[in-house]
Amino acid sequence: MKNSWIKYIVSMVIAALLLYNSVYIRKLDAKPAAVSATALPGDFAEQFWKNEFKVFLDSAVELTQLLSMLKTDPKEATTSFSKTQGIGNTAYFLVKGEGIITAVSTDDVLVALQPGDDNAIVKINTGLYFGNAVRDVTGKISMGDFDNTMDYNTVSSTLNKIVQEQVIKPFKSKVVKGANIQFIACAEVNTAQPDTGMLNLLPVRVNF
Amino acid sequence: MKKINLIAFLLILSSVFLFSACNNAGSEKKKAKKMAIVVSTLNNPWFVYLAETAAAKAKALGYETKIFDSQNNTATESDNFENILVSDYCAILFNPTDADGSVANVKKAKEAGVPVFCMDREINAKGFATSQILSDGFSGSVEIAKYFVEVLNKKGSYVELLGITGDNNTKARSAGFHSVVDNYPELKMVAQQSADFDRNKGMEVMESMLQAHPDIVGVFCGNDAMAMGAYQALVGAGKEKTVKVFGFDGAEDAVKSIKENKLTATGMQFPKIMAETAAQYAHEYYNGKRDFEEKIPVAVELVTAKNVDNYMGYGKK
Numbered sequence: 001m002k003n004s005w006i007k008y009i010v011s012m013v014i015a016a017l018l019l020y021n022s023v024y025i026r027k028l029d030a031k032p033a034a035v036s037a038t039a040l041p042g043d044f045a046e047q048f049w050k051n052e053f054k055v056f057l058d059s060a061v062e063l064t065q066l067l068s069m070l071k072t073d074p075k076e077a078t079t080s081f082s083k084t085q086g087i088g089n090t091a092y093f094l095v096k097g098e099g100i101i102t103a104v105s106t107d108d109v110l111v112a113l114q115p116g117d118d119n120a121i122v123k124i125n126t127g128l129y130f131g132n133a134v135r136d137v138t139g140k141i142s143m144g145d146f147d148n149t150m151d152y153n154t155v156s157s158t159l160n161k162i163v164q165e166q167v168i169k170p171f172k173s174k175v176v177k178g179a180n181i182q183f184i185a186c187a188e189v190n191t192a193q194p195d196t197g198m199l200n201l202l203p204v205r206v207n208f
Numbered sequence: 209m210k211k212i213n214l215i216a217f218l219l220i221l222s223s224v225f226l227f228s229a230c231n232n233a234g235s236e237k238k239k240a241k242k243m244a245i246v247v248s249t250l251n252n253p254w255f256v257y258l259a260e261t262a263a264a265k266a267k268a269l270g271y272e273t274k275i276f277d278s279q280n281n282t283a284t285e286s287d288n289f290e291n292i293l294v295s296d297y298c299a300i301l302f303n304p305t306d307a308d309g310s311v312a313n314v315k316k317a318k319e320a321g322v323p324v325f326c327m328d329r330e331i332n333a334k335g336f337a338t339s340q341i342l343s344d345g346f347s348g349s350v351e352i353a354k355y356f357v358e359v360l361n362k363k364g365s366y367v368e369l370l371g372i373t374g375d376n377n378t379k380a381r382s383a384g385f386h387s388v389v390d391n392y393p394e395l396k397m398v399a400q401q402s403a404d405f406d407r408n409k410g411m412e413v414m415e416s417m418l419q420a421h422p423d424i425v426g427v428f429c430g431n432d433a434m435a436m437g438a439y440q441a442l443v444g445a446g447k448e449k450t451v452k453v454f455g456f457d458g459a460e461d462a463v464k465s466i467k468e469n470k471l472t473a474t475g476m477q478f479p480k481i482m483a484e485t486a487a488q489y490a491h492e493y494y495n496g497k498r499d500f501e502e503k504i505p506v507a508v509e510l511v512t513a514k515n516v517d518n519y520m521g522y523g524k525k
Contacts, residue, residue, distance in 0.1 A: 063432070086505035086507065087481055087504060087506045088344070089507065130387060131347070142503070144334070144501055144502035147334050148376070149346065150379060151378070153383065153387075
């Protein structure tokens with residue numbers, strides 16, 4: 001009888017030990033991107049765009065809400081809606097909005113979110129883009145995911161090329177003054193000077 | 209008797225369980241409050257500043273410090289690590305000489321239970337350094353290149369002076385620059401050569417480039433020391449007004465030179481932030497923290513004649 005109790009207790013302790021070492025609890029925001037960073041950086045970027053980024057579009061914040069918050073409480077706006085990488089002053093926001101194209105030039109268009117209000121005009125990029133907004137706006141890709149930072153940089157360049165081909169080129173071909181558009185875009189804000197000048201947006205989805 | 213055996217057995221199992229739960233943190237022997245600072249070279253004022261700032265921060269946190277110079281040589285770096293690992297240092301604040309060649313040293317330190325915090329330059333491996341606080345050279349060079357395109361009005365011949373071949377910063381800065389400039393077909397790179405991040409070599413290489421390509425309108429240099437050397441060569445050839453020079457680092461003489469309308473632009477790295485963050489992390493490690501982000505990019509800012517008054521050597525005013 002005593003032996004069976006010993007066996008039972010020993011089994012329970014061993015089971016608890018195994019269970020403890022099988023389960024690791026990590027913060028959800030520490031979860032790495034589902035797409036493997038060990039893939040070639042170009043392939044990684046394509047898979048990320050297809051499988052992760054498009055799902056993330058649903059989380060875009062209303063642009064009018066963000067613009068007003070950047071004026072009244074930029075710190076709160078940054079904390080609530082932006083993603084940053086490492087140490088620096090750049091915060092990336094994913095925003096959505098609707099407006100009328102009021103001017104068209106070679107590398108950008110102006111969009112009036114609320115006609116008649118000068119403060120609600122934004123610039124949407126239609127030229128070449130070289131920053132890290134697409135890579136960094138989700139907060140799901142970090143430098144530490146890669147052995148070599150060149151791979152991390154290649155992911156950014158590849159994502160920019162995808163946006164150029166799949167979003168900017170088709171958008172640019174249809175752009176006309178007076179058109180009404182709905183868009184989702186990345187905004188890059190200098191947190192040291194959050195409310196200076198017109199907001200520049202990189203479109204990631206546009207509908208006419 | 210059997211009861212005592214059972215209790216003893218359960219106690220042993222519990223100890224195993226607790227030992228495992230502590231994730232070995234409790235089993236580490238507390239080392240002396242001494243930090244080693246290993247830098248790739250003390251021949252460049254930028255790295256002297258990095259090393260001295262790290263040492264000053266560590267001292268302010270209550271640690272003894274010693275600076276080791278690797279003289280841009282992985283063998284010397286390896287000797288430095290051998291000495292450090294037998295001298296009871298609690299952490300190494302490390303500026304690697306070679307992204308691949310320095311991995312073995314970091315590995316050795318990890319095996320000896322000494323955490324390594326990389327500053328500015330990375331090692332090409334994950335899981336060995338406790339944290340790497342790295343200048344985002346690629347993005348910084350993208351900003352410089354955008355300004356380069358604007359200043360040169362999207363056309364003209366130019367040359368590039370590269371840093372030490374094999375160094376990741378050399379690759380990242382060049383790649384960032386070309387990721388922008390190569391999109392403009394009327395901007396033609398007519399020569400590209402390494403000058404090893406060295407001012408004198410920068411001058412020599414520029415002199416020979418000018419002989420072969422007298423019509424260039426721009427020079428992109430992988431660091432400020434080479435940019436200052438290139439500018440000297442241009443002065444010698446009487447071309448300093450027609451050729452625009454772009455550097456990278458934010459060194460004191462380069463910032464001064466931009467103010468005097470000699471250099472056109474540089475990328476301001478923040479060695480103070482990197483050095484102090486590394487020392488702070490090492491201090492937190494000493495006090496028991498273990499979950500550090502493995503790689504942390506530090507932004508690089510574009511410095512031109514328009515905003516130079518906001519900056520000083522190695523940082524912001």
